[in-house]
Amino acid sequence: MTSNVEVLRYTAFTHDPAGGNPAGIVLDARELSDGEMLEIAAEVGYSETAFVTERDDEGRTFRVRYFAPAAEIDFCGHATIATAVVLAERLGTGRLLFDTDAGRITVDTEIDDDTLRATLTSVPTRSRPAGEEELAEALAALGWSRGDLDPAFPPHVAFGGVEHLVLAAASRERLADLDYDFEALRSVMTRHGWTTVNLFWRESDERFHARNPFPVGGVVEDPATGAAAAAFGGYLRVLGTGSDEFTVIQGVDMGRPSTLKVSIASQDGRTRVGGGAVPLEVSGGGHTSSYE
Incomplete structure (x- = not known):
């Protein structure tokens, strides 16, 4: 069929x-x-x-x-x-x-x-601080240290339809240098029920850069992740920081630049995430290099 x-x-x-x-x-x-x-x-x-x-x-x-x-x-x-x-x-x-x-x-x-x-x-978003064990396991699988994190943004687990571990990189260079242990991170994420890990760096309150490993789906990385952007809006709402409207730039380091327009979660806890979409002309299965 x-x-x-x-x-x-x-x-x-x-x-x-x-x-x-x-x-x-x-x-x-x-x-x-x-x-x-x-x-x-x-x-x-x-x-x-x-x-x-x-x-x-x-x-x-x-x-x-x-x-x-x-x-x-x-x-x-x-x-x-x-x-x-x-x-x-x-x-x-x-x-x-x-x-x-x-x-x-x-x-x-x-x-x-x-x-x-x-x-x-x-759907309504929520966000909670990541536990010490959760954080340690994720950092080990990513090959990151606590010094690689931006202390202005505490690690959280955020929900916007599915759960994401949210980690802030201390620099754009740290975000660009992503070379993680696929099987180790998939194991950690499966145990904790995370769909992606939302790694981000703040350029300004109106502009963030993000990368999203997705090994639980059999994918090394997503070049644009609307569910993570929705959860990220909820995360910023809980922290009480940032602008009500901002842009997430994703996929640049993969060669597939993406732009997500986000309105921070409203009082009912929902986030708006918008963008365009265009058809692809492909043959066969349409695999790209980002998939295992």
Whole structure:
């Protein structure tokens, strides 16, 4: 059955096919089993593929599931943006509702300067200080020391649909030099239930640089991570620091620059994360060098 399934390929948080984070999109997955969706995601090879498994009669509410090459993920931000752009191209702009394993996600689509953009509103966010054991295990797997961290931003575990360990690099050079133990970090993250590790460096209160290892999904690194950006907004809200609106620059060190526009979590604990998405012209499975 999987050989007959149409998989669209878009890259999110960019308007350039050479940038952003690629996502697979299956608009009609009603007849696919869990195993078949996982098989398709592995064949596509991107960090996530989104599967639309149900839609309401009016066509604006959808059940969406996300599969990485190695596992199902409760929520994926970049695949949400890509799927919303694809649906808006077919249905027209406006509000879409995605029912995910993490909860209902509202996505607003619009034309901005002749470009189609989507902005998701996350489920309520939360953030807590990372435990000493959690931190020590993660730093060891990353090959980082406590001196590599920016003391202005305490390590946290933040949630914006899925959980992420959040660590602030003391310098841009430390962030750029990422060479971690894949199996060791995957083991640590699996034990603690983290989807990615959100490594970031503050250029200013309005501009952050980020990298997101994703070994639990079978992926070395994500070039753009909307779920982590949503959780990061919640993290900054808990700390009471930063600007209400900021930009996350990601993927630069991978050669796939991405731009995520973020509005810090509101009083109800939700974060808005927006960006564009464009189609990819690829052949075969669409694998890139960032995947194991």
